[in-house]
Amino acid sequence: MSTAPMPILDAAEPWWKGAVIYQIYPRSFADANGDGVGDLPGIAARLEHVAGLGVDAIWVSPFFTSPMRDFGYDVADFCGVDPVFGTIADFDALVEKAHGLGLKVMIDQVYSHSSDQHPWFAESRSSRDNPRADWYVWADPKPDGSPPSNWQSVFGGPAWQWDARRGQYYLHNFLPEQPDLNLHNPEVQEAILGVARFWLERGVDGFRIDALNFAMHDPLLRDNPPLPQTNRPRSRPFDFQDKIHNQSHPDIPRFIERLAAEMRRHGAVFSMAEVGGDHWAREMALYTQGDSRLDSAYGFNFLYAERLTPGLVVDALSVWPDAPGHGWPSWAFENHDAPRAISRWVAPNHAEAFARMKMLLLLTLRGNAILYQGEELGLGQVDIPFDRLVDPEAIANWPMTLSRDGVRTPMPWVADAQDRGFGSVDPWLPHGAEHGALAVDRQEADATSLLRWTRRLIALRRDEPALRAGSIRIVEAGEALLVFEREHPAGDTLRCVFNLSDRAQDFDAGNGELRIATGDHDGGVLGAYAALVTRI
Structure with a gap:
C-alpha cells in the first residue's frame, strides 16, 4: 500500500483547503527511548501509520523547552526542543521524513504567554527599568494591596500573581507559571515574529496558534462585567465573567496581519488559530477576514458539547458563510484539551456504530477536518484516578470535569504487547484498560474496523471535489x-x-x-x- 497521499484534485486551491490534519500529542504517541514519555523519534518511527490514513498534514503539539507545568504550553525557549522529546536534529529529521511521505508539518505556536522560567521573564521581573521590563504585563496593586482588576484565570483564581522582586502583580490568564507576554510592545511582536521565522526556515508548513484571543489585554485594566446566568455549569470563577478586557483586544487583528505576512513570505504556509471563549464566533470571523489575516480557525463548538445534534452542526456551520472575504473553517470533534467524543456523546452500547457515523460526519463537513491521535481507533476517555492525575486543570477542578489526562493516555499500537507497543511499560499516564482491544495492529487485521473505515472515508474525500472544497x-x-x-x-x-x-x-x-x-x-x-x- 502506498503511504503518500494522492495529488490534490484542483491545483488552483491551496494544499490546506479541505485538508485532513492529524494531531499528534508527542508525550503520548510513541516512546523511542523507553523513558515513559513519547518523543520526536517515536513520532518519526510511527509516521507510516499516519501517512497510511491518507491525511494531508500532521499537527505536532508543543515539544519546546519547558518545565512542563502545563505540559509544553509553558514555553521556556520558543526555539528549543525539550530534551525529553529529543533534539533540534530530531525535529529536522521528522520534517524530512514527513515530507518524504507526502505529509505537511504543522506545529503549535504559543504567543500569548511563556513559562516563568523563560529568560525573557527572568529579566523582566528583575527590576522595573531593565531592557525587558515591559515585555510582560505588570501592574501596581490597588491601594489596599489587592490585584489591579477582577480578571480570573482559566485554571481558577485571580489572573494576577504578586511578585516581590518588582513589588507588582503580573498577569497570567492560565497558570501563575505562565506569565502573559505584552504584545502591545513592538519589541515583543518583533521577537515573536522572529520565533515564527525560525520554524518557517526549518521547513514547517503551518502553524496552529494557541489561545490567540488572549494575546493582548486592555491597558486600562478595566474590570470584566459579569456574564448573564445561563444553563451552563460554572465550576471556576472564570466562568462568571464576560472576558472582554483580558482577551479579545481590538488590536489583535493588526498583529495577526503582521504574522500572516511573515508566513506568506515563506510560501504556501497554513495558519489556523484556536479561538475559544464567549465571543468565539465574532473573533473567528475577524481573525480570518479578507486576504491579509489567517487562513482558518477552530473553536470549541464540538469539543465541549455534551451532545451531538443537528442544531449544533447547523449553528457551527452558520459562522462560516461561503462568501468572499470570509475565512475557511476547521473542525475538531476531539483534541488534547477535551474529553473523547465517544465518551461524551453516546452510550457504550452504541459506541461502535456512533464512531463510524461521527467519522463520516467530520469528513463530509465543509472545511478542514482535524483528527486527534487515536480517534481513528475509536478510543474512549480513560478514567484516571486522582493519585495519577498530572494535569493542573484536572487536579484543580476534580472531580467536576473529565480530565484532560484521560484523553492524553498512550497510543495503543500492539494489542498483546505489555507496553501496547508504545515503547515503555510504565508510561507517564496509564494505558486505557479497554484500549488494547482497539490497538492499531488488531484493527489493521480487521477489514471492518474503524481504522479501515476511516481510511476509506479519507480516500472518498480526496476522490470527491464536493467533499474537499465544495x-x-x-x-x-x-x-x-x-x-x-x-x-x-x-x-x-x-x-x-x-x-x-x-x-x-x-x-x-x-x-x-x-x-x-x-x-x-x-x-x-x-x-x-x-x-x-x-x-x-
Missing part, C-alpha cells in the same frame, strides 16, 4: 435527522444523511447513486446512528 447547503435539521448537500463545479452534488439518535428515523435520500453508508438504511428508514452519502 459548498454546503442544509436540507433538513430536525431533532435527530441531519441532511446536507455538498456541491463543487468540478464534481457532482452529494447528499449526506445522518441519524444522530439511537432510534430509527424515516428519511429520503432521493434517487441518487449510493457512494458510502454505515448502519441500516433500507426501505426509507435510517437505523440508529446510521448515515449515508449519495450522488444526486
Whole structure:
C-alpha cells in the first residue's frame, strides 16, 4: 500500500483547503527511548501509520523547552526542543521524513504567554527599568494591596500573581507559571515574529496558534462585567465573567496581519488559530477576514458539547458563510484539551456504530477536518484516578470535569504487547484498560474496523471535489435527522444523511447513486446512528 497521499484534485486551491490534519500529542504517541514519555523519534518511527490514513498534514503539539507545568504550553525557549522529546536534529529529521511521505508539518505556536522560567521573564521581573521590563504585563496593586482588576484565570483564581522582586502583580490568564507576554510592545511582536521565522526556515508548513484571543489585554485594566446566568455549569470563577478586557483586544487583528505576512513570505504556509471563549464566533470571523489575516480557525463548538445534534452542526456551520472575504473553517470533534467524543456523546452500547457515523460526519463537513491521535481507533476517555492525575486543570477542578489526562493516555499500537507497543511499560499516564482491544495492529487485521473505515472515508474525500472544497447547503435539521448537500463545479452534488439518535428515523435520500453508508438504511428508514452519502 502506498503511504503518500494522492495529488490534490484542483491545483488552483491551496494544499490546506479541505485538508485532513492529524494531531499528534508527542508525550503520548510513541516512546523511542523507553523513558515513559513519547518523543520526536517515536513520532518519526510511527509516521507510516499516519501517512497510511491518507491525511494531508500532521499537527505536532508543543515539544519546546519547558518545565512542563502545563505540559509544553509553558514555553521556556520558543526555539528549543525539550530534551525529553529529543533534539533540534530530531525535529529536522521528522520534517524530512514527513515530507518524504507526502505529509505537511504543522506545529503549535504559543504567543500569548511563556513559562516563568523563560529568560525573557527572568529579566523582566528583575527590576522595573531593565531592557525587558515591559515585555510582560505588570501592574501596581490597588491601594489596599489587592490585584489591579477582577480578571480570573482559566485554571481558577485571580489572573494576577504578586511578585516581590518588582513589588507588582503580573498577569497570567492560565497558570501563575505562565506569565502573559505584552504584545502591545513592538519589541515583543518583533521577537515573536522572529520565533515564527525560525520554524518557517526549518521547513514547517503551518502553524496552529494557541489561545490567540488572549494575546493582548486592555491597558486600562478595566474590570470584566459579569456574564448573564445561563444553563451552563460554572465550576471556576472564570466562568462568571464576560472576558472582554483580558482577551479579545481590538488590536489583535493588526498583529495577526503582521504574522500572516511573515508566513506568506515563506510560501504556501497554513495558519489556523484556536479561538475559544464567549465571543468565539465574532473573533473567528475577524481573525480570518479578507486576504491579509489567517487562513482558518477552530473553536470549541464540538469539543465541549455534551451532545451531538443537528442544531449544533447547523449553528457551527452558520459562522462560516461561503462568501468572499470570509475565512475557511476547521473542525475538531476531539483534541488534547477535551474529553473523547465517544465518551461524551453516546452510550457504550452504541459506541461502535456512533464512531463510524461521527467519522463520516467530520469528513463530509465543509472545511478542514482535524483528527486527534487515536480517534481513528475509536478510543474512549480513560478514567484516571486522582493519585495519577498530572494535569493542573484536572487536579484543580476534580472531580467536576473529565480530565484532560484521560484523553492524553498512550497510543495503543500492539494489542498483546505489555507496553501496547508504545515503547515503555510504565508510561507517564496509564494505558486505557479497554484500549488494547482497539490497538492499531488488531484493527489493521480487521477489514471492518474503524481504522479501515476511516481510511476509506479519507480516500472518498480526496476522490470527491464536493467533499474537499465544495459548498454546503442544509436540507433538513430536525431533532435527530441531519441532511446536507455538498456541491463543487468540478464534481457532482452529494447528499449526506445522518441519524444522530439511537432510534430509527424515516428519511429520503432521493434517487441518487449510493457512494458510502454505515448502519441500516433500507426501505426509507435510517437505523440508529446510521448515515449515508449519495450522488444526486
